[in-house]
Amino acid sequence: MNYPLYIRSAPTENELKFHYMVHTSLDVVDEKISAMGKALVDQRELYLGLLYPTEDYKVYGYVTNSKVKFVMVVDSSNTALRDNEIRSMFRKLHNSYTDVMCNPFYNPGDRIQSRAFDSMVTSMMIQVC
Amino acid sequence: MEAAAGGGCGSGPPLLLSEGEQQCYSELFARCAAAGAAGGGPGSGPPEAARAVPSAATAAAGPVADLFRASQLPAETLHQITELCGAKRVGYFGPTQFYIALKLIAAAQSGLPVRIESIKCELPLPRFLMSKTDAEIRFGNPTELHGTKVQIPYLITEKNTFKRMDDEDKQETQSPTMSPLASPPSSPPHYQRVPLSHAYGKLRSNTEQMHPAPYEARQPLVQPEGPSSGAPGTKPPRHQASLIRSFSVEREPQDNNSNYPDEPWRITEEQREYYVNQFRSLQPDPSSFISGSVAKNFFTKSKLSIPELSYIWELSDADCDGALTLPEFCAAFHLIVARKNGYPLPEGLPPTLQTEYLQAAFPKPKRECALFDSYSESMPANQQPRDLNRMEKLSVKDMADFPVPTQDVTSDDKQGLKSTVDEALPKDVSEDPATKSGLLPPPPALPPRPCPSQISHLRVNSKRSAQRRPPTQLPNYGDFRLQKQSEQAPEAEIHPQLNRAPSQAAESSPAKKDIPYSQPPSKPIRRKFRPENPATENQDTSTAVGGPATAAAVKPHAAVQKQSSKQKKAIQTAIRKNKEANAVLARLNSELQQQLKEVHQERIALENQLEQLRPVTVL
Numbered sequence: 001m002n003y004p005l006y007i008r009s010a011p012t013e014n015e016l017k018f019h020y021m022v023h024t025s026l027d028v029v030d031e032k033i034s035a036m037g038k039a040l041v042d043q044r045e046l047y048l049g050l051l052y053p054t055e056d057y058k059v060y061g062y063v064t065n066s067k068v069k070f071v072m073v074v075d076s077s078n079t080a081l082r083d084n085e086i087r088s089m090f091r092k093l094h095n096s097y098t099d100v101m102c103n104p105f106y107n108p109g110d111r112i113q114s115r116a117f118d119s120m121v122t123s124m125m126i127q128v129c
Numbered sequence: 130m131e132a133a134a135g136g137g138c139g140s141g142p143p144l145l146l147s148e149g150e151q152q153c154y155s156e157l158f159a160r161c162a163a164a165g166a167a168g169g170g171p172g173s174g175p176p177e178a179a180r181a182v183p184s185a186a187t188a189a190a191g192p193v194a195d196l197f198r199a200s201q202l203p204a205e206t207l208h209q210i211t212e213l214c215g216a217k218r219v220g221y222f223g224p225t226q227f228y229i230a231l232k233l234i235a236a237a238q239s240g241l242p243v244r245i246e247s248i249k250c251e252l253p254l255p256r257f258l259m260s261k262t263d264a265e266i267r268f269g270n271p272t273e274l275h276g277t278k279v280q281i282p283y284l285i286t287e288k289n290t291f292k293r294m295d296d297e298d299k300q301e302t303q304s305p306t307m308s309p310l311a312s313p314p315s316s317p318p319h320y321q322r323v324p325l326s327h328a329y330g331k332l333r334s335n336t337e338q339m340h341p342a343p344y345e346a347r348q349p350l351v352q353p354e355g356p357s358s359g360a361p362g363t364k365p366p367r368h369q370a371s372l373i374r375s376f377s378v379e380r381e382p383q384d385n386n387s388n389y390p391d392e393p394w395r396i397t398e399e400q401r402e403y404y405v406n407q408f409r410s411l412q413p414d415p416s417s418f419i420s421g422s423v424a425k426n427f428f429t430k431s432k433l434s435i436p437e438l439s440y441i442w443e444l445s446d447a448d449c450d451g452a453l454t455l456p457e458f459c460a461a462f463h464l465i466v467a468r469k470n471g472y473p474l475p476e477g478l479p480p481t482l483q484t485e486y487l488q489a490a491f492p493k494p495k496r497e498c499a500l501f502d503s504y505s506e507s508m509p510a511n512q513q514p515r516d517l518n519r520m521e522k523l524s525v526k527d528m529a530d531f532p533v534p535t536q537d538v539t540s541d542d543k544q545g546l547k548s549t550v551d552e553a554l555p556k557d558v559s560e561d562p563a564t565k566s567g568l569l570p571p572p573p574a575l576p577p578r579p580c581p582s583q584i585s586h587l588r589v590n591s592k593r594s595a596q597r598r599p600p601t602q603l604p605n606y607g608d609f610r611l612q613k614q615s616e617q618a619p620e621a622e623i624h625p626q627l628n629r630a631p632s633q634a635a636e637s638s639p640a641k642k643d644i645p646y647s648q649p650p651s652k653p654i655r656r657k658f659r660p661e662n663p664a665t666e667n668q669d670t671s672t673a674v675g676g677p678a679t680a681a682a683v684k685p686h687a688a689v690q691k692q693s694s695k696q697k698k699a700i701q702t703a704i705r706k707n708k709e710a711n712a713v714l715a716r717l718n719s720e721l722q723q724q725l726k727e728v729h730q731e732r733i734a735l736e737n738q739l740e741q742l743r744p745v746t747v748l
Contacts, residue, residue: 102451104421105439113436115476116443 002026005068006112010125021059022071025051029061029069046094047087062090068097074128081128089124096120153254154228161192161227193222193230199257200234203471210234213245393472394479396463396487404459418452424461431465437474441465444478456487 002023009018028051048061053076062070070093074081100106100114197207214222214229222230235253236242396404405415411427412419419427428438445461446453453461460482468474480486 099449102421102446102449103439103442104425104451105435105442113439114443115440 002069005110006117006121008118008121008125009073010129018073021054021057021073025059025061025071025073026069028052028059029063029071032061033063033067047090049083060086060090062094064094064097070094070097078128089128092120092124150232150254154231157196157231158224158227161196161222190222193227196257197230197234200238202234202237206237207234210237393467394463394475395481396459396490400463400466401459404462405455407462408455408458415455418450418454419458421451421453424453424458428461428465431469433465433468437468438465440474441468444474445482447478447484454484456484459487460484 004019004022007019007022009015029048032048032051046062046064048063051059051061051071053059056076057073058076060072060074062072064070070090072086072089074086096114096117097112100112100117101108103114106112106114197210200207202210210230210233213233214226219226239253407427408419409415411423424442425438428441429435431438433441441461441464444464445457447457460478463482464474481490
């Protein structure tokens with residue numbers, strides 16, 4: 001079941017296009033994680049790297065050990081973004097996500113409505129854009 | 130215009146005004162009408178101005194709304210008043226409607242429910258607090274156009290109030306004219322009063338998720354920047370106004386008394402004790418922490434929505450470890466209580482609620498936690514006499530008493546505390562019910578529904594707590610369990626609360642009085658009269674849980690000690706009954722499960738047969 005727990009885009013026009021890209025990239029993510037096979041789950045890296053580049057955008061993926069997938073779409077013209085930065089962004093996302101999970105009032109599978117998470121994502125997006 | 134001294138328009142009961150009231154009301158009416166007429170002219174000609182101007186016998190909606198807001202009643206009350214007085218129906222505030230409305234405002238301010246009948250009583254004059262000087266302080270020069278423009282976003286809400294268009298221009302010239310209405314109080318309370326109208330308007334017109342952004346503007350904390358942020362800040366808060374209830378009347382005394390910017394977020398000593406005791410009830414070791422699930426169950430009882438609780442948790446669990454230490458717990462509890470009292474949740478954890486501050490400010494008390502029994506169990510007893518006399522809405526008002534460190538509340542608390550500590554039994558109960566429960570024959574000493582973790586203490590300390598139960602008046606500490614019970618007592622027929630009772634019962638030990646609540650609604654009513662009437666204990670054996678409702682002849686202030694021992698017996702009887710009921714239900718359950726299994730197997734067998742008999746479909 002692949003439904004978004006959290007989705008955000010900036011700028012907000014043409015949002016649907018980003019939603020669509022994220023959704024299609026989920027297939028790629030699935031491909032990557034299944035390619036490893038069960039035995040290699042532990043060895044599999046969480047950061048999946050560039051999933052597929054289109055002409056305008058690059059899509060990066062990250063999956064947690066609990067099979068929660070993070071997908072990030074960035075503008076191709078943003079060449080200043082390096083792999084390290086992407087990694088660190090995913091790490092921040094992952095950390096914030098675990099903080100959200102720690103909240104006993106959060107049911108896994110619900111949409112994420114945590115304000116801390118929101119603000120973290122906002123700050124990240126501002127930093128990048 | 131001043132004519133309507135005695136007559137209603139035929140739509141309501143005859144309105145009897147005393148001379149003083151007549152004078153006051155007609156003055157107010159004249160002002161509103163004048164302001165309306167004056168404002169309708171230079172306004173940009175919105176429809177309501179056109180409606181207001183022609184008939185001098187109507188008060189314009191704008192000044193009337195200002196006036197109502199100045200009465201500092203909560204938004205829903207004003208709403209109700211508007212509806213009741215008939216202005217909505219006829220579409221304007223004629224003299225009758227206006228006078229009725231004023232009378233209702235007076236009634237609401239005196240604590241009576243907002244009903245047509247209330248206006249038949251003798252009431253003091255309604256109080257309004259607004260001043261021109263105040264408006265000036267806030268907005269510079271209100272007579273200048275650009276000065277008044279700043280007020281527009283605040284005044285927008287009265288448009289919403291009366292279901293009018295969101296036209297910003299009408300109100301420009303009207304608000305300054307509301308000045309002469311009352312004595313000029315200090316500026317801070319009114320700075321807060323004005324943003325209230327935000328909430329009121331937004332309450333009606335949108336359903337945005339709660340956003341605490343405007344809260345910062347509202348806090349007295351921001352007073353110095355108030356006037357400046359009033360201008361630029363109004364627009365964003367307008368769009369982000371949260372869905373909270375408007376502040377209850379009690380806020381005003383708080384504003385006047387407090388000198389500290391974040392007073393609502395300061396935990397007083399009594400609150401602190403209470404929180405600590407609650408913490409102990411969940412986790413005996415005060416230096417350890419409460420796990421997430423335990424805390425979740427506990428806080429869920431507060432009946433706040435899950436997103437709000439989630440947000441409160443986020444604020445208070447500073448280290449995000451899924452568990453609450455004592456300071457974190459106190460902060461969370463405090464936020465919950467504040468929220469229940471209508472305060473919007475802050476954007477960030479206030480400094481007085483942070484872990485370091487709490488640890489420094491309050492050394493962990495080592496007091497014996499026996500008190501907490503008395504808190505949880507005696508509070509409902511004393512809360513009920515107070516709450517039964519008010520409508521449900523106003524029970525929130527009770528809660529509002531709490532975070533406000535006003536004289537009245539603290540004196541009550543001190544009295545309660547003292548009596549608890551001294552174990553002076555009969556004194557307070559005799560005072561409290563006598564003063565407060567004159568009207569109804571309340572069941573003040575209903576053995577409360579303690580929370581699950583306290584049930585063992587209930588049994589252990591039943592003797593002690595039975596004695597302590599009546600006198601302790603530690604009220605309204607946001608003990609949501611109590612509020613639930615007190616709401617149940619007057620309105621036991623409200624099902625949702627009762628449905629919550631069974632769910633609580635389900636998760637607690639069997640020997641609880643909760644189980645009676647899962648039975649038909651009428652039972653709790655009977656149940657609550659039980660403790661008062663010793664005679665009904667014998668009848669308990671005949672009825673499943675409660676004695677008959679004939680125990681109206683309650684004398685709560687007589688022989689409290691006898692009462693408490695009766696209560697103990699009643700509790701024990703109830704426990705026994707519940708155990709029996711439980712056993713019966715468990716047996717029934719197992720039988721049904723058995724039947725279900727059998728039916729299942731039959732079904733499987735039948736399905737197999739069907740499969741075999743079905744002709745094989747080829748292609």
